[in-house]
Amino acid sequence: MGSKVYLPGREICEIPPEKIRLYLLNHEHIVGRSKAKFFNSVGFTGQNWQILAVALKEHAQKNTVTRTEKTEFGTKYSIEGKLNSPDGRNPLGRAIWFIDYGEQVPRLVTVHPLPILKELKR
Structure with a gap:
């Protein structure tokens, strides 16, 4: 069985407030x-957007990388796991992070909720 791979630089990952x-x-x-509809349904709101930022950083730190993809600009990382919600x-979510070549800081690209069916398999 392979070793667990975590997001490089996960301790210093960046999530611009505007992204949230x-x-x-x-x-x-x-x-x-x-x-927004999904995140509101589990307790995240525009008034408490900082809580979502913290939850996404924790998600990146606690869960392993499920997929990587090299592009002409850098490496894209997919991370799946539980997202601590208010x-x-x-719920399970998939976060996409990107690290530009020559950089060390991962930045959040997007987040998707994972289907209930996938959650039941975990």
Whole structure:
């Protein structure tokens, strides 16, 4: 069995506040609105956006990388695992992080809720 691989630089990962407030928790964003609905359903709101930032950093620190992809600009990392939520349901989520070549700091690209079916298999 292979060894566990964690996100490089996970202790210093960056999540711009705008990524959370204007995308993940924005009900008006064309792509982010379905994510905002999901995050609201488990207790994250625009008023407590910092709690989502902390939960996403914890998600990156506690869970292993499930997939990597090299691109012409750097490496993309997928991480799947439970996301600590204010309502205590702690749904499974997939976070995508990116590290540019020549850099060490991972930055959040996006987060997707994982289907219930996948959650039942864990």
